[in-house]
Amino acid sequence: MNPTPRTPSSAPNQQGFALLEAMISILIFSFGVLGILGIQAAMVKHTTDAKYRSEASYIAQQRLGQMWANPTNTVAYLETDTDVSARLPSGTRTVTQPTAGEFVVTVTWQQPGQGIHTFTTTARIAGG
Secondary structure, X not given: OOOOOOOOOOHHHHOOHHHHHHHHHHHHHHHHHHHHHHHHHHHHHHHHHHHHHHHHHHHHHHHHHHHHHOHHHHHHHOEEEEEOOOXXXXXXXEEEEEXXXXXXXXXXXXXXXXXXXXXXXXXXXXXX
16 A cells, blocks of 8 residues: 655745735724825814814905995004904904005914914005
8 A cells, every 4th residue: 555645735834924914904994094184174274274264364355344344544453463363363453554555464273283374465546
């Protein structure tokens, strides 16, 4: 009786390879999810920044519109640090007149966890 020659089996060398592949794919997927979350957080921050800038522009333009509607009494609209915090966090509005007929509206606010932001616009109003 001749014993059948045994061929080395490759099965012991392959044990655990599927588990390793699964772990690597989970790792790659996790990095992708973390990247998407980072992009989403940045998007929310930039959207909030844009909302506040838009609101500051509206507040300034609203004041200039009131002044244009009554150009003979523009001096009555000059103000310093008027509270506009109902629309902007820690918001204030200042209207100055550096030269005759020229008015500068400055709106400042401070977003939570960030520094102070400023929006400034200048207009010339005849009769002021």
